[in-house]
Amino acid sequence: MVRNLGISANSIAGFGSGREGIRGIDDRGVDDLADSWSAAHANFLSSLSPIETGNLLKFSRQIDLKPRDQLFRAGDRSNDVYIVGGGCIRLYQVSLTGRETILWLSFPGEIFGIAGLWSGSEREIHAVANEASRVYSIRRSDFAEFLGTHPEVSMRAIGILSARVRTLGHALVGLATDNVEMRIARLLVRFAAVTADTPCSERQLAGELCVNVRLTHQDIANLIGASRQTVTSTLTILRKRGTVQTVNQHIHIIQPAHLRRMLALGAA
Numbered sequence: 001m002v003r004n005l006g007i008s009a010n011s012i013a014g015f016g017s018g019r020e021g022i023r024g025i026d027d028r029g030v031d032d033l034a035d036s037w038s039a040a041h042a043n044f045l046s047s048l049s050p051i052e053t054g055n056l057l058k059f060s061r062q063i064d065l066k067p068r069d070q071l072f073r074a075g076d077r078s079n080d081v082y083i084v085g086g087g088c089i090r091l092y093q094v095s096l097t098g099r100e101t102i103l104w105l106s107f108p109g110e111i112f113g114i115a116g117l118w119s120g121s122e123r124e125i126h127a128v129a130n131e132a133s134r135v136y137s138i139r140r141s142d143f144a145e146f147l148g149t150h151p152e153v154s155m156r157a158i159g160i161l162s163a164r165v166r167t168l169g170h171a172l173v174g175l176a177t178d179n180v181e182m183r184i185a186r187l188l189v190r191f192a193a194v195t196a197d198t199p200c201s202e203r204q205l206a207g208e209l210c211v212n213v214r215l216t217h218q219d220i221a222n223l224i225g226a227s228r229q230t231v232t233s234t235l236t237i238l239r240k241r242g243t244v245q246t247v248n249q250h251i252h253i254i255q256p257a258h259l260r261r262m263l264a265l266g267a268a
Contacts, residue, residue: 039163041194043109045083047156056146057083060136065129076123078116080137084108087133088213092222093125102222104164105130105213107194114161117143131214175225180234183224185259188244191215192253202247209253 045053062085065071071082071089082089084106091104091112103125106112116123117140138146147154174183188211195212204210215223221231238244243255253259 039159040167041107041110042156042160042163044111044156044160045109048153052150052153055150056138056143057136059142060138063135063137065133065135067129067131069129069133071127071129071135072113072123073126074122074124078113078121078123079140080113081111081117081140081143082113082127083136083138084110084112085134085136088130089133089135090128090130091125092128100222102219103168105191107213108198111157111160114157180224180226180230181237182262183226184220184231184234184238185262187220187224188251188253189256189259189263192256200252202252204252205254207256209256210247211251211253214249215251 048056060083063071065087074093086108089106089112090102091106092100092102094100104112113123113127120140147157174186178186189209191211191213192209195210198212200210200212202210217231217235218228220226220235221228224231235244239246241255241258243253243258245252245254
């Protein structure tokens with residue numbers, strides 16, 4: 001469902017939640033990429049003033065998506081930039097053999113779709129709603145005009161893109177240096193931080209962390225470069241230890257300290 005918007009600054013006040021980096025959880029003692037991860041998942045809208053936000057979104061189109069609805073496909077023209085208004089958008093590639101590799105998950109306030117925007121080239125990745133989601137689509141010409149009158153915002157966007165490149169690059173290094181248990185622990189702690197502002201729909205005990213995004217075992221496998229079977233067996237071990245549990249299609253970290261100790265030992 002798509003409709004044109006004239007959004008006021010007040011109507012988008014809920015986007016910010018005071019977040020400019022990772023929300024609510026500081027893992028910089030156990031995660032050497034916490035700063036890059038924080039910058040890569042920065043809430044772009046919360047970095048803008050209310051006036052800037054209103055100016056940016058006043059010509060946007062609101063697109064409401066059901067789970068698994070496709071936003072764009074590889075081969076589509078890069079004519080728009082997108083900002084997540086709610087939910088979660090999955091960005092992925094598909095190999096010649098049909099295997100899906102998840103490159104990124106974009107959460108509320110995050111901007112995506114910039115990479116091929118200036119050339120207007122064909123997109124190289126797919127974007128699909130991971131859950132019921134809302135995105136704001138802004139035409140290339142409107143976005144370019146906005147950046148022309150707000151050069152400091154251009155630098156923020158460049159900073160976010162640079163952090164994502166660093167994060168993805170270091171993820172490749174992790175494939176060679178971390179075992180699967182370490183990769184899963186790091187992923188869960190990071191996503192618990194990224195989704196910390198979204199209230200969990202389930203009962204949450206004191207000290208628990210909610211990884212408030214629906215991920216199948218295959219999704220986790222795609223994100224960390226492992227087989228689904230290995231992810232399933234590793235999560236089973238973590239459940240038996242009482243470290244994590246699955247609650248209504250998402251994961252709760254019951255013992256965050258255990259995962260953090262694991263990451264700290266791995267970084268030592």
